[in-house]
Amino acid sequence: MKRLFTLAALVAGLAIGGQSLAQTPTQAASAAAVQPASKGGAAVSRFTLPNGLTVIVKPDRRAPTAVHMLWLRVGAMDEVDGTSGVAHVLEHMMFKGTPDVKPGEFSRRVAAMGGRENAFTSRDYTGYFQQIPANRLEDVMKLEADRFARNQWADEEFVKELEVVKEERRLRTEDNPRALLYENLNASAFHASPYRRPVVGWMSDLDAMTPDDARAFWRRWYVPANAAVVVAGDVDPQEVLRLAEKYYGPIPARAVPARKPREEPQQQGLRRFEFKAPAEQAYVALAFKVPRLTSLETSPENDDALALTVLAAVLDGYSGARLDRALTQGADRLADSAGAGNGLMGRGPQLFTLDGVPAPGKTTEQVEAALRAQVQRIAREGVSEAELERVKTQWVASEVYKLDSVMNQARELGNLWAQGLPLDTGERLIQRLRQVSAAQVQAVAAKYFGDDQLTVAALRPQPLDPARKKRAPPAGSRH
Secondary structure, eight states, X not given: OOOOOOHHHHXXXXXXXTOOTTSSOOOOOOOOEEEOOOXXXXXXXXXXOTTSOEEEEEXXXXXXXXXXXXXXXXXXXXXXXXXXXXXXXXXXXXXXXXXXXXXXXXXXXXXXXXXXXXXXEOSSOEEEEEEEXXXXXXXXXHHHHHHHHHOOOOHHHHHHHHHHHHHXXXXXXXXXXXXXXXXXXXXXXXXXXXXXXXXXXXXXXXXXXXXXXXXXXXXXXXOGGGEEEEEEESXXXXXXXXXXXXXXXXXXXXXXXXXXXXXXXXXXXXXXXXXXXXXXXXXXXXXXXXXXXXXXXXXXXXXXXXXXXXXXXXXXXXXXOHXXXXXXXXXXXXXXXXXXXXXXXXXXXXXXXXXXXXXXXXXXXXXXXXXXXXXXXXHHHOOOHHHHHHHHHHHHHHHXXXXXXXXXXXHHHHHHHHTTOOTTHHHHHHHHHHTOOHHHHHHHHHHSOSSTTEEEEEEEEEOOOTTOOOOOOOTTOOO
16 A cells, blocks of 8 residues: 655644633733745744743745644643543534533534634644634634633533544444554553553543543643644734734643653564454554654664655555565465555654555465565665655655645644644755665664564454444544
8 A cells, every 4th residue: 555755644632711812911922933934935933922822823825715723732642541532532522612602603603704624633632723714814713712711511512422432433443443453553562652542542431431531631731831823824924923912812821731751661572463353354564663753863763763764665655666566466466455654753652564455365474474575675685776766756746745735734833843843844854854875774674673573463354244334424523
């Protein structure tokens, strides 16, 4: 399965009483930190309000539209055992009202503006966005600041929405054998890291979740110093700052809770499991623990993380890449599909994955051996300059293509902020990747793909129930 490189894929969701947010004066924001302009784009401005909230602005005047996003540096990894899924449940509850906005009214108002909106939760962050005509930016900023600071809902609303989330879990995970396999793979690969828990939550935790669990998570983490407002489109940075000061500035400052280190212990041997589920085809996934990129500074770990990303692209970064040619083509092909990917960055530990679907008459063991053989071949023989040039050319093109989408520009900036990386990381990352040599790719192929840091999961298909009806997406599902 071809995985084309995009930066967005690499860098992959307080109580102040009845105070009117627009009426409390604020001090002046700190001076903007202005990032250099990207090729073909405007400079990025960054401000910090006195309450700690970050404001990031990227003008793009090609069309009279704007994207407004609120990012929280909190996600599933910040949950505690017994409350898995609460970050995602809270994301749903943020649409259920404030003292001045009734349940469902937020979405209706954005739609009436001619806009669209949604939200997302990951392991590392939570985000909310609206894409609207540029002249309605103030309206959505007022709405978003209101629910950020004064979110409230009745217990009955929570009970109803929790059932929506449970149905999402059934549809997207429990009815999807590969999703279930990866859920179990993460739980096996990670022991101490909170990455072991699914973002949607374990069903038993959802069953036991209370309205106060979500409210407590909101009060703890939804504080200005843990948030960033990102605006991209046909906007003026100083005007965006003025609006942010008007609507977000009055929210009282509070300290971000201290985060405890939850480092994953060193794995000391192969982990392997079989997963049985109703499915049409077998499947195998191999997950190797690898270093993550923590900055663009030169270091052994950062350099290896970049080289591993290049390795993944050589294996599976374009049509006709190595895995495609070696495993999925020819009369005696081993696999219907095969893929590779590297988790370059994140707040937690990362994995390099190889995966494949056996062709008819072939086994997961054969596909597993073939996947590992392709990495071993690179460790022995290296890669050609032509292969490197092909993937690097594609990456440069991706930097140009991303400028076509204001949403992509805003999402990249928010993602970089959430990861604690400089806002010009996009361009700089491409430059660093272009500097990766064939020798570095060969070296990481030889270094990280033994058994000691490996977890293997094999899906063993079970008979499908012909009477079982396919689930429909639940009413109220947001993403």
